Amino acid sequence: MKVATAEAKKVNRKRQIESEKSNRKQSFISTIFASFKNTDASIVDIAPYKRLEQKTGILVDHRDNLQVYLKVKTTDLLSMNQDDLKRFMNQLTSLCRVYHEPFKILSLTYSTETTEQQVYWKRMALRFQGRMSQEVSEKKEEHLWYQRYSLAIENLNRVLWVEKNLKELAFFIVVYGKNETELIKNVKDMKRYGGRQFNLQNMKAKEVEKLIFKLQNMNSEM
Numbered sequence: 240m241k242v243a244t245a246e247a248k249k250v251n252r253k254r255q256i257e258s259e260k261s262n263r264k265q266s267f268i269s270t271i272f273a274s275f276k277n278t279d280a281s282i283v284d285i286a287p288y289k290r291l292e293q294k295t296g297i298l299v300d301h302r303d304n305l306q307v308y309l310k311v312k313t314t315d316l317l318s319m320n321q322d323d324l325k326r327f328m329n330q331l332t333s334l335c336r337v338y339h340e341p342f343k344i345l346s347l348t349y350s351t352e353t354t355e356q357q358v359y360w361k362r363m364a365l366r367f368q369g370r371m372s373q374e375v376s377e378k379k380e381e382h383l384w385y386q387r388y389s390l391a392i393e394n395l396n397r398v399l400w401v402e403k404n405l406k407e408l409a410f411f412i413v414v415y416g417k418n419e420t421e422l423i424k425n426v427k428d429m430k431r432y433g434g435r436q437f438n439l440q441n442m443k444a445k446e447v448e449k450l451i452f453k454l455q456n457m458n459s460e461m
Contacts, residue, residue: 266428279442288451293444296412297422299452304415305422308447309429311410312438330436338432347453353398360398364391411450412439 275398287301312341367388371381378432414429416422426441442450 244452291444293453296442296444296447297419298403298447305419306416307414307422307426308450309412309414309433309439310424310442310446311412312436312440313407313431325456328434330434334432334437338428339426341415342425342429345411345413345454346408347404347411347450348408349453351402351405353402357395357402359390360395364388364395365431367391395434407433411442412437 289299289303291298291300296307298308300306314327316327319327324404368386371388410430412433414422414425416425430439
């Protein structure tokens with residue numbers, strides 16, 4: 240009876256040891272594979288912003304610091320004469336020299352926006368088409384309205400082509416501040432130092448949202 244009990248204890252002990260080894264091995268394997276498993280990152284880690292103020296367009300980052308995006312006036316630098324081009328370059332040099340707070344310059348290429356032009360030429364085309372459908376006293380007057388209608392359609396097709404095929408290079412300046420008072424002061428200084436050459440303008444909240452989306456998704460269209 241004692242021999243049977245001793246044998247049973249040995250078997251149980253052996254099973255316990257094997258079970259512990261198996262658990263340690265399984266734990267080790269799980270640890271190894273856990274390092275390869277995809278984990279969901281926090282949205283603040285991906286796009287480090289807490290919120291966007293809809294009224295002011297102010298962006299609040301994950302450290303509660305504030306930032307404002309200012310758009311630089313679109314200018315065709317290639318068609319400028321040398322004097323005007325030098326003035327632009329000197330303005331940027333002067334800005335970097337006198338503005339001592341942190342700031343960032345961004346350049347992005349995106350589709351040209353022609354929505355306003357499209358609305359205008361559609362409205363004009365409908366107006367001229369309406370005049371053509373009315374009874375006109377002379378053939379000459381009818382021909383005049385037809386010419387204006389054709390011109391409106393031609394311009395509409397042109398702006399549609401521009402939006403579809405041409406890209407626009409835009410520049411933005413990001414101004415930072417620890418609080419709203421400091422941010423307002425820095426924005427005023429930046430606009431003053433930018434002068435007429437840059438003609439810096441505040442961006443609306445919707446525009447800032449599109450810009451941030453573009454920065455986080457560089458292969459996507461705005």
